[in-house]
Every structure is written in C-alpha cells, then in structure tokens.
Amino acid sequence: MTSESTHKKSPSPYKENKGLHSQTVGKRGPVLVQDTILHETLEEFAYSTTLPRVVHTKGYGAFGYFLTLRSMKEYTKAGFLQIPDTKVPVAVRFSLAASNKGTPDTSRNLRGLTTKFYTKEGNFDLLCNHIPVFFVRDAIRVPDAISHLAPSPVNNMADPQNFWTLFAKYPEATNILIWLFSDLGTVKSFRHIRAYGVSTYVWVNEEGIRHYVKYHWIPVAGEECIDQKEAELLACKNPDIAGGDLYDSIAKGQAVEYVLCVQLMNPEDEKTLPFDPLDDTKVWDETQYPLLPVGKMVLNRNPENYAEQVEKLAFAPSNLVEGLEFSDDKMLQGRAFVYSDAQRHRLGPDFRNIPINKQQNFSPKSMVSSGNGRYVAGEIMRSEIENPDDFTQAGEKYESLSTLGKNNLVNNIVFGLVHAKGETQNIVLRHLQMASPVLAKRVWDGIKTF
Incomplete structure (x- = not known):
C-alpha cells in the first residue's frame, strides 16, 4: 500500500471540528470576514486576560478557614469574633x-498578605504587608x-536615582528604609513572614466603646x-x-x-504618646500594647483556577462588618x-458578582460606615x-538589630545609595543622621570606599 493511498483512506480526526479551521474560499483562502466563529474565538482570547493590578501585580493564592480562638466581645461586636470555635x-x-x-520572589520588596473573610454578616477584607510601616502617611502622596x-x-529599567x-x-520614609533594607526585605517563603495591618483601625463593641486596633x-x-x-542567587x-513553596506545601x-x-x-492614649498612633509610618510598642491572640487561619487548599480565583480576587479596605471601622488614619481614609x-x-x-468576590445580598446599604x-x-x-x-523609631529599629x-x-543601603546622585545621597544621609549618627557615618564611609 502506498503512502498516498494511506493518506487518502485515513480521515483526519479534526475534519468536522469547526473550531480548528477558519472559513475560507477553497482550502487556501482568503479567510472570510463572515466567519463569526473565527472572530468570536479571537475576541474571547483578546479579552481573556484580566488587567493587572497597579501595585501588587505578582501574586499567589490559597484558601482555607479562620477559627476564632477567644471571644472578642469585650472589644467588638463583629459577629465572627463573638464565640470561640x-x-x-x-x-x-x-x-x-x-x-x-x-x-523574582526574593527581590527586596514589600510582601502583601491580604485576606477575605466570608462571614455571615458580609465580607471583611484585611489588607496587610510584611513590614509594619509605610513610605508616607497621607494617601495624597501615594501616587508620587x-x-x-x-x-x-x-527605558523601563530600574532607576536608582x-x-x-x-x-x-519624604523624611517619614526613613523608618521603612531601615526595615526594608534590613534582611527582612528579602525572604524566600510566604509561610515564614509576619504580616501587619500597617494602618490603624477601630473596634466598637455593643456599648459603643471604641478601641484603636x-x-x-x-x-x-x-x-x-x-x-x-x-x-540574588535564588532570583536566578x-x-x-x-509561590512554589506555598503551593507545594499545601x-x-x-x-x-x-x-x-x-x-x-x-x-x-493619643494625648500622651510622643507620636501620633494613627501615623502609618510608626509602630506601637508591644510591651505597652501587647499582642492579644484572636484566632488562627489555616490555609489548606490551592486554587483550581488561578485566573478566576486569584487574579479576580478584589480587595478593598471598605469591605467591613459591623464592629470593625476606620480610624482617622489619613492613609486608611484615602485608601477606603x-x-x-x-x-x-x-x-x-x-x-x-464574580464568584470569588460574591457576598450574599450585597447592596450599598449593606456596607458599614465608620464613626457613628x-x-x-x-x-x-x-x-x-x-x-x-520622622526619625526616632528608625534609629530604634537600627539599634534593635544584631x-x-x-x-x-x-551594606544593602550602600550598594543601593551609591548609584544615586550626590545631592540625593546627601539628603538621605542627613535623614539617617537624624535617626542614627552611627548608621549615617557607616553608610557614608561605605559610599566613599565603594
């Protein structure tokens, strides 16, 4: 049997599949404009990718549950925090x-850990970073x-200057400079990062008593x-x-x-503190305001459809439930x-109405306002x-390091700052001088010998 006869007697399994062939005049074409199947296929493809986030573009997802460990009724009327278990x-x-x-996942960067709680009272979004302070304290400065x-x-490349x-x-960015350029700024596992709400929120109980949180x-x-x-080694x-570590572990x-x-x-307490407790460039002393355990989050399920379940996750600080409110934190108010x-x-x-964001019976009236x-x-x-x-806590953070x-x-600051222009270097060094003269001198000595 010749190859030609074999070819003639072997029907293509794709012959009747309209989705694999454009409509043409004869076998060669041209392709017909009237081919609605072709146009719809290509248009669906063109719109298949969700627009990227402006920030926090690269991300990974996981799912599970939150278990309340102790009643927070004394401090908040939030329904899911009333009863243990x-x-x-x-x-x-x-x-x-x-x-x-x-x-690269290991780049010097802020990591986000953002959680959507699907409670009976509505969806609550808690937006956190793995560093407890931010660059600026007023949302109007965020775009800049x-x-x-x-x-x-x-040229779309890194621009040190x-x-x-x-x-x-922004002098207030000196605190996050110390945090970010410490070893905390480079991590290889999301399973091992601590995360902070950064902004100050308010808890309100049934009696209307408010606490900053x-x-x-x-x-x-x-x-x-x-x-x-x-x-740098792992980035290559x-x-x-x-992301792989998170997915593989689960x-x-x-x-x-x-x-x-x-x-x-x-x-x-804000009347007696030496700083504004609503300033998101500051941390609260954990000996004066100790950590109070609330509950445990267990992530035990990976996404089955990344595009639908992770990329389409939509978070907003304004997604609150009764008992959880905004403070007058300028950053939080602006982000709301x-x-x-x-x-x-x-x-x-x-x-x-995307399934991963769905809240039953949602309407604007179901949203929680703050400060009533x-x-x-x-x-x-x-x-x-x-x-x-702007500088005291930055100096304290430096002194707390080993x-x-x-x-x-x-070394991390020197290797970065050395590529900035002289006047920019001088201003940053003056800010470091205000935080810690020792740190500023060490950085300056490093730049001179680089």
Missing part, C-alpha cells in the same frame, strides 16, 4: 508590592511615592528571612520560589497556618474607596500631623 472561610492572596509578573518604585519611563529620591523627598499575622512555622546574597535559580497536605493577634489602644474604583476598572462594574455617634469639629485645612517625629543585621543593613 466560630469558623469562616477565607481566601488569601500573597503578593509583591512593587512588581510585574517577572519580578509609587512612581518612585516604578521602572524608568525612558528615581528610587532614592523617594527617601530624600492594629492587626498582626504571626506565622506558626516561625519567621525567616534571607540575606541579599542568597536573594528559581524566581518563583516563594499540595503535600502541609497546611499553612497563621495566628491573628491584635494590639488594642484606648483612644485617650479607591480600591473599589480600581477593581471596577480592572474587572468591570460587576466585579462584586462621634462628634467632630474643626477648621478645614491641609496640614501635617502634629507629632510627625551585629550581623546591622552590617547587612549598612
């Missing part, structure tokens, strides 16, 4: 703040601050970070190491667990609504807060 489903997205899809973390608009201008322009996620597996050398060897049946703790403060606007742009106006019953009066103005104190930690911090 109350269990609610959760969806979590781990992410890198300054990133694109190709950013983020622009300094972006690549150059000229633009990056370090952020720390020269800061949220903390404590990893049950313990905290771990790596140094810059290992971070496995740029997705943290796939092997090893649940990822976090304990939720809170710090609570009487709002009257822009997240939902961003989700409408990214996912469409019906983003709340408070009396607020004053002159309308644009002003800095009364107690900015000898090795201090050495690595100095």
Whole structure:
C-alpha cells in the first residue's frame, strides 16, 4: 500500500471540528470576514486576560478557614469574633508590592498578605504587608511615592536615582528604609513572614466603646528571612520560589497556618504618646500594647483556577462588618474607596458578582460606615500631623538589630545609595543622621570606599 493511498483512506480526526479551521474560499483562502466563529474565538482570547493590578501585580493564592480562638466581645461586636470555635472561610492572596509578573520572589520588596473573610454578616477584607510601616502617611502622596518604585519611563529599567529620591523627598520614609533594607526585605517563603495591618483601625463593641486596633499575622512555622546574597542567587535559580513553596506545601497536605493577634489602644492614649498612633509610618510598642491572640487561619487548599480565583480576587479596605471601622488614619481614609474604583476598572462594574468576590445580598446599604455617634469639629485645612517625629523609631529599629543585621543593613543601603546622585545621597544621609549618627557615618564611609 502506498503512502498516498494511506493518506487518502485515513480521515483526519479534526475534519468536522469547526473550531480548528477558519472559513475560507477553497482550502487556501482568503479567510472570510463572515466567519463569526473565527472572530468570536479571537475576541474571547483578546479579552481573556484580566488587567493587572497597579501595585501588587505578582501574586499567589490559597484558601482555607479562620477559627476564632477567644471571644472578642469585650472589644467588638463583629459577629465572627463573638464565640470561640466560630469558623469562616477565607481566601488569601500573597503578593509583591512593587512588581510585574517577572519580578523574582526574593527581590527586596514589600510582601502583601491580604485576606477575605466570608462571614455571615458580609465580607471583611484585611489588607496587610510584611513590614509594619509605610513610605508616607497621607494617601495624597501615594501616587508620587509609587512612581518612585516604578521602572524608568525612558527605558523601563530600574532607576536608582528615581528610587532614592523617594527617601530624600519624604523624611517619614526613613523608618521603612531601615526595615526594608534590613534582611527582612528579602525572604524566600510566604509561610515564614509576619504580616501587619500597617494602618490603624477601630473596634466598637455593643456599648459603643471604641478601641484603636492594629492587626498582626504571626506565622506558626516561625519567621525567616534571607540575606541579599542568597536573594540574588535564588532570583536566578528559581524566581518563583516563594509561590512554589506555598503551593507545594499545601499540595503535600502541609497546611499553612497563621495566628491573628491584635494590639488594642484606648483612644485617650493619643494625648500622651510622643507620636501620633494613627501615623502609618510608626509602630506601637508591644510591651505597652501587647499582642492579644484572636484566632488562627489555616490555609489548606490551592486554587483550581488561578485566573478566576486569584487574579479576580478584589480587595478593598471598605469591605467591613459591623464592629470593625476606620480610624482617622489619613492613609486608611484615602485608601477606603479607591480600591473599589480600581477593581471596577480592572474587572468591570460587576466585579462584586464574580464568584470569588460574591457576598450574599450585597447592596450599598449593606456596607458599614465608620464613626457613628462621634462628634467632630474643626477648621478645614491641609496640614501635617502634629507629632510627625520622622526619625526616632528608625534609629530604634537600627539599634534593635544584631551585629550581623546591622552590617547587612549598612551594606544593602550602600550598594543601593551609591548609584544615586550626590545631592540625593546627601539628603538621605542627613535623614539617617537624624535617626542614627552611627548608621549615617557607616553608610557614608561605605559610599566613599565603594
């Protein structure tokens, strides 16, 4: 039997599949404009990718539940925190703040740990970072601050001068500079990061008594970070190491667990503190405001459809439940609504009906507002807060590091700052001088000998 006869007698298994062939004039074409199957196939493909997030672009997801360990009734009327052993489903997205899809997981970066609690009272979104302070304290500065973390608009590559201008322009960023350029800024596993709510929220109980609250996620597996050398090695060897570690651990049946703790403060305390407790560039002393365990989160399920379950997750600080409110934190107030606007742009106006974001019986009326019953009066103005104190906590953080930690911090800053222009270097060094003269001198000596 010849090959020709074999070919003639072997019908193609794809012959009747309309989805594999465009409609043409004869076998060669041209393709017909009337081919609606072709157009619909290509148009579905063109719109199949969700628009990327403006920040926290690269991320991974996991699912599980939150279990309340002790009643928080004394402090909040939030339904899922009233009775021990109350269990609610959760969806979590781990992410890198300054990133694109190709950013290595071990890059020096802020990591996000953002959780959606699906409670009977509604969805509650808790947005956290793995560093407890932020670059700026007023949301009106965020677009400019983020622009300094972006690549150059000229060549789309890292721009050291633009990056370090952020720390020269905003003195309050000195605190996060110390945190970010310590070894804490480079990690290889999401299972080993502590996460912080950064902004200050409010808890309200049934009697209407308010407490300021800061949220903390404590990893049950313990905290771990790596140094810059290992971070660079792993970035080349496995740029997705943290995402792979998260997925593989859960796939092997090893649940990822976090304990939720809170710090609570009487709002009257703000009159005596040396800083503004609503300033997101500050931390609260854990000896003065100890961590109070609330519950445990267990992540035991991986996504089955990344595009639908992770990329379409839509978080917003405004997703609250009764008993959980905003404080007057300028950053939190500014972020409250822009997240939902961003989700409408990214996912469409019906983003709340995407299954992963679905809240039963949602309407604007079901949303929680903040501050009912408070009396607020004053002159309308644009002003800095009364107690900015941009440098004290930065110096304290430096002094809290081990000898090795201090050495690595100095080297990390030197290796970055040396590429900035002289005037920018001088301003950053002046800020470091205000925080710690010893640190500033060590950095300056390092730059001179680089």
